[in-house]
Amino acid sequence: MSIFSSHAASWHSDKWYRRAWYIWPQTISLLLIGWLFVGVLLKPPMPPWAVPQTPPPPPKPATPPNPPQANRDITTCFQGNSRDALDACSRLINSDRQKSTEVYFRRAQLYFSNGDYDRAITDFSEFIRLSPNSVAAFNERGWSYAKKGDYDRAIADYTEAIRLDPVWSALPYYNRGSAYEKKGELDKALADFREAQKKGSTTASEDINRIEREIERSKEIERSKYVVNGLDGLSLGGRVSPQSNEYQEYQCTPSQQFGGVTWCNKQRVEKEARGSYRSSYTIAHSRDGIIYYLNRSFEPAFFNAGEANSDIERLSRKFGGQARRFTMPRGLAPVDGLIAVWGKVTLESLDPAGVKELAAGRSPGQGILVDFIGNLTDSARRGLPIYRVTGGPGFVWRQALIPKGAGPCVSSQLIRRLCCQARLTRVLHRHLLIPRIRKASVTDLRQIHPTRESRHLFPACHTTA
Numbered sequence: 001m002s003i004f005s006s007h008a009a010s011w012h013s014d015k016w017y018r019r020a021w022y023i024w025p026q027t028i029s030l031l032l033i034g035w036l037f038v039g040v041l042l043k044p045p046m047p048p049w050a051v052p053q054t055p056p057p058p059p060k061p062a063t064p065p066n067p068p069q070a071n072r073d074i075t076t077c078f079q080g081n082s083r084d085a086l087d088a089c090s091r092l093i094n095s096d097r098q099k100s101t102e103v104y105f106r107r108a109q110l111y112f113s114n115g116d117y118d119r120a121i122t123d124f125s126e127f128i129r130l131s132p133n134s135v136a137a138f139n140e141r142g143w144s145y146a147k148k149g150d151y152d153r154a155i156a157d158y159t160e161a162i163r164l165d166p167v168w169s170a171l172p173y174y175n176r177g178s179a180y181e182k183k184g185e186l187d188k189a190l191a192d193f194r195e196a197q198k199k200g201s202t203t204a205s206e207d208i209n210r211i212e213r214e215i216e217r218s219k220e221i222e223r224s225k226y227v228v229n230g231l232d233g234l235s236l237g238g239r240v241s242p243q244s245n246e247y248q249e250y251q252c253t254p255s256q257q258f259g260g261v262t263w264c265n266k267q268r269v270e271k272e273a274r275g276s277y278r279s280s281y282t283i284a285h286s287r288d289g290i291i292y293y294l295n296r297s298f299e300p301a302f303f304n305a306g307e308a309n310s311d312i313e314r315l316s317r318k319f320g321g322q323a324r325r326f327t328m329p330r331g332l333a334p335v336d337g338l339i340a341v342w343g344k345v346t347l348e349s350l351d352p353a354g355v356k357e358l359a360a361g362r363s364p365g366q367g368i369l370v371d372f373i374g375n376l377t378d379s380a381r382r383g384l385p386i387y388r389v390t391g392g393p394g395f396v397w398r399q400a401l402i403p404k405g406a407g408p409c410v411s412s413q414l415i416r417r418l419c420c421q422a423r424l425t426r427v428l429h430r431h432l433l434i435p436r437i438r439k440a441s442v443t444d445l446r447q448i449h450p451t452r453e454s455r456h457l458f459p460a461c462h463t464t465a
Contacts, residue, residue: 078106086110101130105137108144117144135165139172142179151179170199177207186215231281231294239289240264250283257365260287270298297374308399312340319343319395328372328400332384336401337372339387343394347387354388355380373400 076088108123124141142157158176177192197204250264284293328337354364358380
């Protein structure tokens with residue numbers, strides 16, 4: 001009998017069998033509901049220590065501080081010198097992996113080597129912002145400015161580099177000397193090259209010799225620029241020939257104001273179409289014959305109306321620059337005067353002590369003096385301006401118009417002209433004629449030691465102290 005046949009027979013013949021089939025599913029359902037109610041809804045909270053802990057996730061592997069690409073960029077940036085090196089430096093600067101200030105300096109050097117001076121200056125400036133005491137950065141940025149022709153900024157950077165390290169600064173001194181040379185400031189260039197040599201530069205000696213030759217060449221050019229007519233071809237820095245017939249015409253005496261200097265003067269009466277005039281020629285030279293000073297004055301000088309201004313304009317064209325004019329103050333004396341100056345010659349007002357000495361008929365011993373009327377003593381007594389000739393090489397032109405009967409030098413057109421130049425290469429006394437000269441001029445006081453001299457160099461109305 002199969003199971004299904006047995007079940008059907010029991011279901012029809014036994015009522016308890018049928019009730020069991022109705023009861024057991026209900027019983028199981030009640031047991032399940034009770035378990036849920038007791039085991040889940042009425043379950044007490046678990047203490048914290050009994051709460052199961054979720055294990056932490058395993059740590060991720062650490063990223064290396066310099067991944068392989070960064071390492072390659074660093075190597076390429078600091079060891080290469082090609083476009084790849086420049087790109088590598090740029091990647092390091094633009095990434096977060098490498099923000100070292102040295103990368104800016106290195107990229108600036110690469111820009112400089114490629115001729116991109118503007119970008120080199122930008123990177124050097126950023127490096128200086130991050131490292132403001134870097135001597136090398138200021139020196140390198142100055143070099144970049146110099147390559148662009150901006151020598152003023154280059155000199156400023158070299159000067160800052162020298163300030164930051166005044167002891168071991170041969171290279172900034174050398175570079176600044178080069179910048180000064182490019183600007184034509186040869187004296188400053190020479191001083192910096194000499195300082196670089198003192199601090200250990202092995203190449204500065206060649207530059208020193210070159211600059212010294214250039215300075216001497218400039219002096220020779222200047223000597224030919226400022227000349228005094230009528231002095232038998234004599235020029236500053238040249239030598240007199242004591243055996244020559246021309247020199248024998250001069251009367252020479254040792255100077256009492258300038259040690260080691262001989263003053264020579266000759267006078268003659270000369271003629272031109274408009275009349276006769278008296279000329280005075282003066283030479284000052286050293287014991288070995290080197291010419292320091294040349295002067296010519298003549299009276300009267302015949303000028304038509306406006307001819308004096310024409311003469312000044314002619315000289316301006318010759319010297320390549322406009323004259324600086326000093327005019328006679330009105331109302332101080334019955335005379336009219338004009339002084340014109342070219343080049344680096346400057347006129348300084350004589351101090352009150354010197355004016356007092358002149359008014360008393362004595363020499364103040366303050367070098368070459370010039371006034372408007374050609375009579376220093378009379379100018380001092382009248383309160384007229386008196387000037388010391390100082391500064392650099394140049395040319396001084398003076399005229400004085402004195403009405404008839406105004407003084408011992410009487411002429412309706414008495415015009416005086418003083419032509420003088422100065423040349424000095426070494427400062428001995430700053431109150432002498434020229435404190436520092438680089439170019440040729442009429443007076444060269446390189447070896448002059450001041451004493452006192454009371455005699456006048458020129459007769460009558462033309463006198464000097």
